[in-house]
Amino acid sequence: MGAISDTTISDTMRAVVAEGAGGPDVLKIVERPVPRPGEGEILVRVAAAGVNRPDVAQRQGSYPPPPGAPDILGLEIAGVIVAAGPHATRYPLGARVMALVPGGGYADYAIAHETNALPVPANLSMEEASAVPETYFTVWTNVFQRGGLQPGETLLIHGGSSGIGTTAIQLAKAFGARVIVTAGTAEKCDACRALGADFAINYRETDFVAAVKEATGSRGANVILDMVGGDYIPRNYEAAARDGRIVQIAFLKSSRAEVDFRLLMVKRLIHTGSTLRPRSVAEKAEIARALEENVLPLLAQGGVRPVMDSTFPLEEVAQAHARMDAGDHIGKIVLTL
Numbered sequence: 001m002g003a004i005s006d007t008t009i010s011d012t013m014r015a016v017v018a019e020g021a022g023g024p025d026v027l028k029i030v031e032r033p034v035p036r037p038g039e040g041e042i043l044v045r046v047a048a049a050g051v052n053r054p055d056v057a058q059r060q061g062s063y064p065p066p067p068g069a070p071d072i073l074g075l076e077i078a079g080v081i082v083a084a085g086p087h088a089t090r091y092p093l094g095a096r097v098m099a100l101v102p103g104g105g106y107a108d109y110a111i112a113h114e115t116n117a118l119p120v121p122a123n124l125s126m127e128e129a130s131a132v133p134e135t136y137f138t139v140w141t142n143v144f145q146r147g148g149l150q151p152g153e154t155l156l157i158h159g160g161s162s163g164i165g166t167t168a169i170q171l172a173k174a175f176g177a178r179v180i181v182t183a184g185t186a187e188k189c190d191a192c193r194a195l196g197a198d199f200a201i202n203y204r205e206t207d208f209v210a211a212v213k214e215a216t217g218s219r220g221a222n223v224i225l226d227m228v229g230g231d232y233i234p235r236n237y238e239a240a241a242r243d244g245r246i247v248q249i250a251f252l253k254s255s256r257a258e259v260d261f262r263l264l265m266v267k268r269l270i271h272t273g274s275t276l277r278p279r280s281v282a283e284k285a286e287i288a289r290a291l292e293e294n295v296l297p298l299l300a301q302g303g304v305r306p307v308m309d310s311t312f313p314l315e316e317v318a319q320a321h322a323r324m325d326a327g328d329h330i331g332k333i334v335l336t337l
Contacts, residue, residue: 009034009043009082009109014337015072016106016317021061024321029314032072035104035111037085040281042114044097048130048311049105050076051320051333052163053227053250054277059321065103066278074105074335075277077112078120078129088114096120100133100284102277106317108337115285118292121300131306131332135167136295137287138276139225142247143168144175145290146272147223151176156212156221156239158228160197161188163332164249166307168225169195171295174303177223180215182208184327191330195307212239220244220267230254237263237271248273307331 015032037043055073057063065071078098081091091097091114098120099112120129143149155172159165160181172179173196180199181192189200201211212221220241226232230253236246237259244267264271276284298304309329312320314337323333 009045013108014314015104015108016074016314017071018059018061018073021059024059024318024325026059027073027318027321029317032107034109035070037083037088037111039086040088040113040115041085041111042081042088042091042097042099042117043083043085044077044079044099044110044112044117045082046077046079046105046108046110046337047126048078048337049074049107049110049335050130050132050134050163051324051335052076052134053252053324054134055106056321056324069103069277072104072107072110074101074103074107074110076100076130076133076135077105077110078126078132079110082109084114090114091117091119096126096129098129098132100137100276100288106314106335113281113285116281116288118288118296121296123300123302124305127311127334127336128306128308130334131163131308132299134276135163135306135332136171136291137284138164138249139168139171140291140295141276141287142249142274143172143223143225145287146274147225147245147247149175149177149223152178153222154178154180154216154219154241156208156224156236157181157197158208158224158226158232159183159252160192160200161330162227163307164225164227165192166195166331167304169197170304171298174298180212180221188330191307209235209239216241223247225249228252230257233257234259234263237267237269240267240269242267244269246271249275309333311336313337 099117229251
C-alpha cells in the first residue's frame with residue numbers, strides 16, 4: 001500500500017452505493033475492501049464528504065461514474081492521509097486535506113490523487129473543508145476561467161442559495177465584481193444578500209430578465225452562471241450585456257431549448273459550459289493550483305467560507321439526499337463519518 005501512518009487501517013470499510021436508480025431509498029451502506037493508493041495517489045481516512053447534485057443524478061441513474069471511477073457515491077472529501085502510493089510525496093502522512101475525487105467519497109476511506117487535494121486551512125472544520133472542493137473547483141473554472149469575470153463587471157448567478165451559488169457570491173465579491181442572484185424564496189434571497197449579493201431576485205415573483213436590466217441600467221449582466229437550462233437559456237440571452245459570457249454548468253430544467261440565436265450575434269455573446277467530473281487528473285490539478293494561489297489564502301483568512309446548511313451522519317445518507325431533493329437548503333449539505 002505504500003507508506004502507512006498507522007496500523008489501524010482495517011481491511012474493509014462502509015461505503016454508500018445506489019442499488020438501482022431512484023429516490024433516496026435506493027442508497028445503501030455496504031461493506032467494501034479499503035482501496036489501495038496507486039501511483040501519485042493518497043488514501044484518506046474520510047471525516048466528512050460533501051453532497052452534490054451530481055450525486056443525486058448518479059443515484060437517479062442519469063450520471064454514471066466515468067471509466068475507472070468507483071460506483072461509490074461522493075465527489076469531495078476532507079480527512080487525514082493515512083497511506084500513500086508510489087511517488088506520492090506532496091503531503092506528509094497525517095496531513096489534513098480536502099480533495100476532489102471522481103467517486104468514492106461516501107466511505108470511511110477514499111482515494112485521491114495528491115495533485116487534486118489541497119491542505120485544510122487551520123480555521124476550517126473538517127465538515128467545512130469537505131464543502132470546498134466540488135463547489136470551489138466548479139466556480140473558479142467556470143466563473144473566472146471560462147467566464148472571464150473581471151473586477152467591476154456584473155455576475156448573474158442562478159440558484160444563488162445553492163452550494164455553488166453561495167460560493168460564487170463570495171468569490172465574485174472578493175474579486176471586485178457586482179453580483180445579482182436569483183432564488184426561490186424571500187429567505188433564500190435574504191441569505192444571498194447577507195453573503196454580499198447586491199441584488200436578489202425571487203424568480204417565483206419577478207421576471208429576472210426585467211429585474212437584471214433594471215439593476216444594471218439596461219446594460220445586462222456581463223457573466224451569467226446557469227445551472228437551470230430549459231427556458232432560462234433564451235432568457236439569459238436577453239439578460240446578458242453586450243460581449244456577455246453565459247456559462248452552463250447543469251440543467252435542472254432541461255438540456256433542450258428553443259432559442260433565437262440572433263441575440264447571440266447582435267450582442268456578441270459567448271455561450272460556453274463545462275463538466276468537472278470527467279476531466280483528467282492533470283486538468284483538475286491545474287484548477288487546484290489556481291485555487292491554491294488565488295483562493296486558499298482567502299479561505300485561510302476567513303474572507304470566504306463555505307456556507308453550511310446541514311450535516312448528517314453517514315447512516316442518514318438517505319435523509320441528506322431527501323434534503324437536497326426538497327430544494328429547501330441554503331448552502332452545503334455534508335455527511336460526517
